[in-house]
Amino acid sequence: MPGKSDVMPCGRRTYCGRANCRHTAHCRKLEAQQEQAAAKSGADVHGPAQGRAPRPRPAPSPKKPLARPADVVYLYDGSLPGFYCCVYESVYSHELPLAIWPEDDAPPTLFRQKLIATEQDKAERVRASVPKKISAAALELVETVYLSCLAEKEIAMLRFLLLGYQRGRPVMQMLGHADVAPMLAAQKHLGGEAHLLLGFVRFSDYDGVLGATISPKNFILPFIASHFVSRYAQEDFLIYDKTHKAALIYEQGRQRIVPMEGIVFPKASEAEEAYRAMWKQFYNTISIEARENPRCRMTHMPKRYWENMLEVQDLL
Amino acid sequence: MDLMDKLTILADGAKYDAACTSSGADRPGGGGLGSTIAAGCCHSFSADGRCVSLLKVLMSNNCIYDCKYCVNRSSNDIARTSFTPEELAELTIEFYRRNYIEGLFLSSGVLRNPDYTMEQMIRALEIIRYKYDFWGYIHAKTIPGASPDLIWRLGLVADRLSVNIELPSEDSLSRLAPAKTRKAILRPMAQIAAGRQQNTRELAHYKHAPTFAGAGQATQMIIGASPESDYSILRLAEGLYGRYELKRVFYSAYIPVVEDSLLPSVETKPPLLREHRLYQADFLLRQYRFVADEILSEEAPNFNPYLDPKCNWAIHNMHLFPVDVNTASQATLLRVPGIGPLSAKRIVAARKTGRLGMPELKKIGVVLKRAQYFITTADNPTGLHTGREATVRALIDPGVYSAGMEQLSLFGPPGMGLPALPGPGDVATVAQAAEEVVACLAKAM
Numbered sequence: 216m217p218g219k220s221d222v223m224p225c226g227r228r229t230y231c232g233r234a235n236c237r238h239t240a241h242c243r244k245l246e247a248q249q250e251q252a253a254a255k256s257g258a259d260v261h262g263p264a265q266g267r268a269p270r271p272r273p274a275p276s277p278k279k280p281l282a283r284p285a286d287v288v289y290l291y292d293g294s295l296p297g298f299y300c301c302v303y304e305s306v307y308s309h310e311l312p313l314a315i316w317p318e319d320d321a322p323p324t325l326f327r328q329k330l331i332a333t334e335q336d337k338a339e340r341v342r343a344s345v346p347k348k349i350s351a352a353a354l355e356l357v358e359t360v361y362l363s364c365l366a367e368k369e370i371a372m373l374r375f376l377l378l379g380y381q382r383g384r385p386v387m388q389m390l391g392h393a394d395v396a397p398m399l400a401a402q403k404h405l406g407g408e409a410h411l412l413l414g415f416v417r418f419s420d421y422d423g424v425l426g427a428t429i430s431p432k433n434f435i436l437p438f439i440a441s442h443f444v445s446r447y448a449q450e451d452f453l454i455y456d457k458t459h460k461a462a463l464i465y466e467q468g469r470q471r472i473v474p475m476e477g478i479v480f481p482k483a484s485e486a487e488e489a490y491r492a493m494w495k496q497f498y499n500t501i502s503i504e505a506r507e508n509p510r511c512r513m514t515h516m517p518k519r520y521w522e523n524m525l526e527v528q529d530l531l
Numbered sequence: 532m533d534l535m536d537k538l539t540i541l542a543d544g545a546k547y548d549a550a551c552t553s554s555g556a557d558r559p560g561g562g563g564l565g566s567t568i569a570a571g572c573c574h575s576f577s578a579d580g581r582c583v584s585l586l587k588v589l590m591s592n593n594c595i596y597d598c599k600y601c602v603n604r605s606s607n608d609i610a611r612t613s614f615t616p617e618e619l620a621e622l623t624i625e626f627y628r629r630n631y632i633e634g635l636f637l638s639s640g641v642l643r644n645p646d647y648t649m650e651q652m653i654r655a656l657e658i659i660r661y662k663y664d665f666w667g668y669i670h671a672k673t674i675p676g677a678s679p680d681l682i683w684r685l686g687l688v689a690d691r692l693s694v695n696i697e698l699p700s701e702d703s704l705s706r707l708a709p710a711k712t713r714k715a716i717l718r719p720m721a722q723i724a725a726g727r728q729q730n731t732r733e734l735a736h737y738k739h740a741p742t743f744a745g746a747g748q749a750t751q752m753i754i755g756a757s758p759e760s761d762y763s764i765l766r767l768a769e770g771l772y773g774r775y776e777l778k779r780v781f782y783s784a785y786i787p788v789v790e791d792s793l794l795p796s797v798e799t800k801p802p803l804l805r806e807h808r809l810y811q812a813d814f815l816l817r818q819y820r821f822v823a824d825e826i827l828s829e830e831a832p833n834f835n836p837y838l839d840p841k842c843n844w845a846i847h848n849m850h851l852f853p854v855d856v857n858t859a860s861q862a863t864l865l866r867v868p869g870i871g872p873l874s875a876k877r878i879v880a881a882r883k884t885g886r887l888g889m890p891e892l893k894k895i896g897v898v899l900k901r902a903q904y905f906i907t908t909a910d911n912p913t914g915l916h917t918g919r920e921a922t923v924r925a926l927i928d929p930g931v932y933s934a935g936m937e938q939l940s941l942f943g944p945p946g947m948g949l950p951a952l953p954g955p956g957d958v959a960t961v962a963q964a965a966e967e968v969v970a971c972l973a974k975a976m
């Protein structure tokens with residue numbers, strides 16, 4: 216990819232990369248002038264790479280970004296390996312796309328679009344580079360945000376990775392950085408929702424099998440699985456995620472998460488109805504009238520969870 | 532009487548108990564049913580906004596004692612019933628299977644005599660633990676006057692035990708709960724603390740020694756039924772934390788249940804704001820390394836209704852501020868209003884990669900609205916100089932004017948010459964009172 220024929224404006228082959236090298240500084244200036252001239256004459260200096268090999272890069276200096284903003288939109292297949300291939304593309308063509316969208320629900324756009332094919336070995340290479348060049352926590356962060364409901368999460372993940380490649384391990388400490396903070400916030404949001412759901416899931420007993428429906432904003436099934444598996448080690452259960460059309464199934468000691476279009480639970484038995492009624496009764500009994508505070512209830516238990524919660528769904 | 536009716540009556544009798552968290556035990560499932568998580572887990576929130584985590588019920592409300600402040604007292608004319616151990620066990624397990632609850636909080640009125648009641652409770656818990664192989668959370672309240680070996684047996688099946696101190700002083704106890712004495716309450720508390728220490732040593736030697744009250748012990752006291760000052764309550768709590776290694780002290784605002792010359796009248800609103808301040812101060816003791824004497828004193832024995840205890844401490848110690856967020860120790864940062872344990876930790880981590888200014892602090896989660904008056908930052912090296920009044924105004928707890936106002940201390944003026952809280956909905960008075968408070972506090976700074 217990097218063209219060997221490409222030379223520096225002064226005629227030398229490559230940059231030496233030393234920060235205080237006068238030669239390099241001189242060439243950078245020349246380069247900038249050339250770019251300006253080109254921009255004036257209407258030529259697109261960052262334009263499509265076709266036919267023109269990218270300039271050889273100077274050794275990474277901490278200030279210069281790995282990729283420059285480009286008027287292009289990446290479309291990918293929506294999978295995690297697919298996303299890693301977008302990272303690969305961005306790094307190797309030195310461009311920071313405007314957006315990365317799953318091709319299935321990409322809005323129409325006038326910008327140039329690049330369809331990024333998913334190739335397992337590329338994806339593997341990118342994935343392996345994250346713990347090596349940044350940290351294991353960074354990989355976990357990226358893969359968690361991938362499951363979150365953050366708007367335009369792919370581009371946030373890419374920006375974070377590009378920054379991480381430059382800064383290395385300390386990037387996880389840059390809590391205030393504009394490319395880090397939204398990632399941490401999304402992770403926290405997902406973690407918070409997963410924690411809430413640990414409590415808010417309501418099972419019914421269908422002839423020995425426990426079944427529940429949830430409708431969370433984030434895809435939290437992978438994060439709550441181990442809790443419920445440990446809690447119901449001897450039971451068989453199923454949690455259906457209505458939002459993401461998937462189910463966590465635990466059967467005879469084995470768990471899996473599978474896509475599922477919809478689900479119809481059987482009619483509740485008499486005993487089941489009795490326990491439901493007793494739970495509602497208990498719930499209504501323990502509230503202390505003198506302390507009634509519906510606002511407080513709502514902050515702790517946002518209304519969007521109520522539809523699947525036996526004791527409050529009638530209040531909706 | 533069917534199970535539904537029993538549940539209704541026995542949940543109703545237990546609802547005033549404040550101690551209802553499932554935290555403190557971290558035990559993955561052991562192959563049976565259930566597990567516990569250290570952070571605790573709320574399964575729902577009732578209409579009063581409180582976390583519903585445990586099935587909180589009484590074994591029996593058929594109490595032989597006559598504590599004045601209690602709905603279950605023998606002289607009260609209410610329906611009486613008791614669970615059988617089997618009923619309670621099955622109910623707990625079926626609720627737990629459906630993920631309604633995180634475990635059981637079991638308390639009881641004194642049925643026949645203390646030891647009989649304890650035996651019933653132990654029986655129920657043993658069925659839950661051994662027959663159903665239940666690994667979830669159980670919190671049990673010991674019955675005052677029960678024999679030590681029953682307390683030991685209860686601790687073997689419960690994660691947490693509690694002995695309720697009930698009222699903040701011996702004096703109030705003898706007035707309102709004549710059947711109970713301070714000594715009789717502290718004895719099991721000491722027994723549990725000693726039992727836990729011994730158990731820890733045993734566990735270190737034999738892995739399979741039975742665990743005794745693994746999640747520690749807690750207690751609860753009723754606030755506002757008797758005349759103790761906030762200072763004496765806080766000192767008591769501090770002493771209990773130190774002496775008996777309590778995990779938590781719970782404060783329960785007294786809700787008048789009966790007209791009695793010894794008690795506040797039934798019209799009295801529960802002192803929720805006072806309870807709130809006590810929890811805030813308690814948190815300062817446990818998480819912020821404060822001591823009670825820093826928070827309140829003989830001279831100012833009651834909480835400031837307008838300021839949370841930390842802000843109150845800060846404005847009386849302005850000579851310690853501002854502190855530099857880029858160099859101050861974590862302990863010092865913890866003392867700044869608007870900085871909590873988590874943000875203090877994050878500041879120490881984040882400043883390793885660069886000096887921190889206001890925008891970074893904001894992203895870290897510092898409440899700048901309060902903190903800004905007490906810190907210097909990279910982009911503001913000398914701190915904010917806005918005068919005392921602005922500082923005080925920013926610190927005033929907005930919750931103080933919200934609905935359901937009550938007088939903070941039933942038996943004394945709020946202290947510091949502050950005006951009394953205005954009645955709810957009285958807008959002109961509220962604004963006026965706020966200004967008076969600001970002026971008054973600024974003067975005291």
Ligand code: SF4
Pocket residue numbers: 594595596597598601602603604605639640641708
């Ligand atoms: S012993 Fe307990 S249940 Fe009985 S009256 Fe006193 S406080 Fe109430």
